[in-house]
Amino acid sequence: MNPWTPPVPPAPDRPMPDDVRTASQLWWGAITLGVVRLFAGMWTRFEHRHTIARNVYGQLRTQDPQTPLATYELMVTVLIVMGIVFGLALAAAGLGVAHQLRRGKPWARMLFDIAAIVLVIGGVNSMFGLGAISGTGEMVAGAAAILQAVLAAGAVFLCHRTESNAYFAGNGNRLPR
Incomplete structure (x- = not known):
């Protein structure tokens, strides 16, 4: 039988640096732009659903x-x-990961680092593909992708500043140097 041990009092909360707070807000903006991008892209696909269906029908007939x-x-x-x-x-x-980022979880920062790489590549692709836009939905989706990449890159920069690194390392988690 295991003896009962009293619960350990929580460690004193470290104040969240302004950079982490701003980075979290930038991620909220990037996620919101992602939803705008999603609806704009899907609206374009919905407008062209008959053409898409005819192409699939022609290939599978x-x-x-x-x-x-x-x-x-x-x-x-x-x-x-x-x-x-x-x-x-x-x-x-x-949005759940953004909440964990505010709490100083290093894994949330790592996930957003990876997401930022994908978003920046997509934003650069949209920036150079703007000449091939044929409708309003595609233009809105492309502009949202570019703005999303800028917000994500700014958030990653803020999450890797000196105060932010100390905040993420302060939760008892060791970060590689």
Whole structure:
């Protein structure tokens, strides 16, 4: 039988540096822009769902000639809805990680570092692909991607400053040097 041990009082909270607070706010902005980007991109796909369905129908007609075009249109619409649901779930998870970032969790900072790399690559890709935009939805999605990359890069910079490093290391977690 294990003897009972009294609970350990929590360690005194270290004040959150302004850089971490600002970085968290920048991540909230980047996630919000991600939702704008999601809806703009899905709206564009929804507008072109008939063309997408015809392309899929043309490619798969030899394999399954009995399936009507309406089935492919329904499939494209369902995939668009599933994309929106998955994107909103990813945004909610991102907000949860942003909350953990404010609490000084190094793993949250690491996840956002990786996400920032992906967002910056996507923002650069959108910046150089702006000449190929053919609609308002694509333009909004491209602008959101660029702004999202800028906010993410700024947040990563703020999370790696001296005060921020001390805040993340102060939770008893060792960070590599």
